[in-house]
Amino acid sequence: MAYQTVNPANNKLIKEYASHTDADVEAALKTADALYHSEWAKGSIDKRLPVLHKLADLIDSRSEELAKIASVEMGKLIEQSRAEVKLCAQIARYYADNAKQHLAPVKYPSELGEAWVEHHPIGVVMAVEPWNFPYYQLMRVLAPNLAAGNPVLAKHASIVPHCAETFAHLVREAGAPEGAWTNLFISSDQVAKIIADDRVQGAALTGSEKAGSVVAAQAAKHLKKSTLELGGNDVFVVLDDADLEKAVKIGVNARLANAGQVCTAAKRFIVHEKVAEQFLTKYTEAFKQVKIGDPLDASTTLGPLSSKDARETLTKQVNEAVKNGATLHYGGKPVAGEGSFFEPTILTHISRDNPAYFEEFFGPVAQIYVVKNDDEAVKLANDSHYGLGGAVFSKDIERAKKMASKIETGMVWINWLTDTAAELPFGGVKRSGYGRELSDLGIKEFVNQKLVVIRR
Numbered sequence: 001m002a003y004q005t006v007n008p009a010n011n012k013l014i015k016e017y018a019s020h021t022d023a024d025v026e027a028a029l030k031t032a033d034a035l036y037h038s039e040w041a042k043g044s045i046d047k048r049l050p051v052l053h054k055l056a057d058l059i060d061s062r063s064e065e066l067a068k069i070a071s072v073e074m075g076k077l078i079e080q081s082r083a084e085v086k087l088c089a090q091i092a093r094y095y096a097d098n099a100k101q102h103l104a105p106v107k108y109p110s111e112l113g114e115a116w117v118e119h120h121p122i123g124v125v126m127a128v129e130p131w132n133f134p135y136y137q138l139m140r141v142l143a144p145n146l147a148a149g150n151p152v153l154a155k156h157a158s159i160v161p162h163c164a165e166t167f168a169h170l171v172r173e174a175g176a177p178e179g180a181w182t183n184l185f186i187s188s189d190q191v192a193k194i195i196a197d198d199r200v201q202g203a204a205l206t207g208s209e210k211a212g213s214v215v216a217a218q219a220a221k222h223l224k225k226s227t228l229e230l231g232g233n234d235v236f237v238v239l240d241d242a243d244l245e246k247a248v249k250i251g252v253n254a255r256l257a258n259a260g261q262v263c264t265a266a267k268r269f270i271v272h273e274k275v276a277e278q279f280l281t282k283y284t285e286a287f288k289q290v291k292i293g294d295p296l297d298a299s300t301t302l303g304p305l306s307s308k309d310a311r312e313t314l315t316k317q318v319n320e321a322v323k324n325g326a327t328l329h330y331g332g333k334p335v336a337g338e339g340s341f342f343e344p345t346i347l348t349h350i351s352r353d354n355p356a357y358f359e360e361f362f363g364p365v366a367q368i369y370v371v372k373n374d375d376e377a378v379k380l381a382n383d384s385h386y387g388l389g390g391a392v393f394s395k396d397i398e399r400a401k402k403m404a405s406k407i408e409t410g411m412v413w414i415n416w417l418t419d420t421a422a423e424l425p426f427g428g429v430k431r432s433g434y435g436r437e438l439s440d441l442g443i444k445e446f447v448n449q450k451l452v453v454i455r456r
């Protein structure tokens with residue numbers, strides 16, 4: 001796959017990037033491995049954390065430039081790109097301020113003697129990341145692993161090479177030694193070879209089930225730990241006592257943010273029958289207000305999909321859903337003209353034998369389901385191969401908490417969309433993957449939690 005910047009707002013090629021050779025990969029592996037065996041990785045965390053503070057400051061000082069690069073390269077609305085850049089600085093700062101405490105030795109009271117667990121880096125980690133949050137996906141791996149002392153080799157999506165290169169330069173400028181984070185424009189085969197290499201101890205992937213399965217299988221084959229953050233088909237449950245205005249407002253954003261290209265986007269709207277008609281009317285009205293256009297224009301509220309391929313996939317999915325009996329309530333077509341734009345779309349009456357019922361729609365396509373009660377809502381929510389996030393709207397918090405506990409996902413938000421923050425764990429179950437990113441859980445995914453005991 002060629003690494004190239006194509007602006008999805010007009011599908012114009014901006015720049016092509018040369019791929020790295022096997023010799024480049026070997027040099028990167030050698031440097032990263034040498035760094036892992038150095039005082040920098042094995043020594044005090046205090047030497048590594050200032051890099052994260054500096055990185056956060058650098059990101060803040062260049063937020064507009066960084067945001068524009070992302071919006072041009074993958075079509076995110078400029079305001080949403082700014083928010084992503086800000087989130088990256090927050091993640092860097094969070095680990096700069098908290099990693100030492102996360103990785104401090106933990107005492108384990110035991111009759112056998114004085115016992116504790118230490119946290120040590122395990123070595124070079126291979127990160128494979130997607131285009132939808134071109135900086136955030138990288139920062140989620142860099143910050144905890146730099147703090148822990150694991151050098152990272154990173155393969156970013158081939159449609160966001162400018163973001164990938166810019167991020168790598170920022171990390172070096174922040175004072176990270178060569179080898180701490182190495183961006184590689186490489187192929188899937190080269191990723192497989194890297195994972196197999198004895199100098200690599202782990203693999204982290206965010207992306208599709210297909211890519212996740214290949215990378216995780218390669219890691220497992222070579223007895224390396226992996227973490228996977230894959231797709232989702234998250235529910236957005238609106239109960240009969242929900243604040244409907246709030247549910248509609250947040251529900252529109254939950255589906256249309258990043259043109260719907262978010263693994264934790266609200267994709268299946270499960271609405272109580274008592275409020276279903278009102279919700280659908282208001283939700284449809286909100287979709288009619290959407291302004292499709294250039295993501296760099298502040299007045300635009302729906303930008304393009306990330307590529308022509310992404311739009312082609314979504315178009316096929318919508319057509320197939322309707323062919324199999326779904327009602328096209330609103331939208332449903334690619335937007336004529338330049339760019340990879342797709343109309344905000346609402347599908348209703350999707351039966352369980354419709355392929356759309358189990359599919360993730362990675363774009364501005366909302367599926368509406370109507371249920372009679374809470375049990376039906378939970379049953380429908382859990383009737384999915386995925387288990388990433390989810391949202392429950394109800395004014396009765398106890399009722400919402402009860403439902404949240406029953407929904408089989410890694411995350412559930414009450415009276416809000418599935419969001420993310422440095423201090424909160426992120427990840428899922430079932431075909432949405434395994435492992436957690438961010439928070440104290442994320443930093444421990446690739447550390448050796450070593451027991452030490454002084455026997456009485």
Ligand SMILES: NC(=O)C1=CN([C@@H]2O[C@H](COP(=O)(O)OP(=O)(O)OC[C@H]3O[C@@H](n4cnc5c(N)ncnc54)[C@H](OP(=O)(O)O)[C@@H]3O)[C@@H](O)[C@H]2O)C=CC1
Nearest residue numbers: 001129130156157158188207208211214229230231263362
């Ligand atoms: N969980 C999430 O946040 C995301 C999930 N997705 C899911 O993935 C679907 C497709 O999006 P897409 O970007 O194509 O996702 P992919 O899984 O194809 O790409 C994600 C990353 O994996 C790489 N990759 C793909 N195949 C392999 C392989 N065999 N070995 C090593 N690396 C590989 C890609 O490289 P390259 O770009 O060169 O192909 C990219 O860097 C979406 O519909 C959505 O379901 C997508 C984005 C984010």
Ligand SMILES: CCCCCC(=O)O
Nearest residue numbers: 133262263264419420
């Ligand atoms: C704001 C939510 C971030 C989700 C990142 C993802 O799609 O994997």
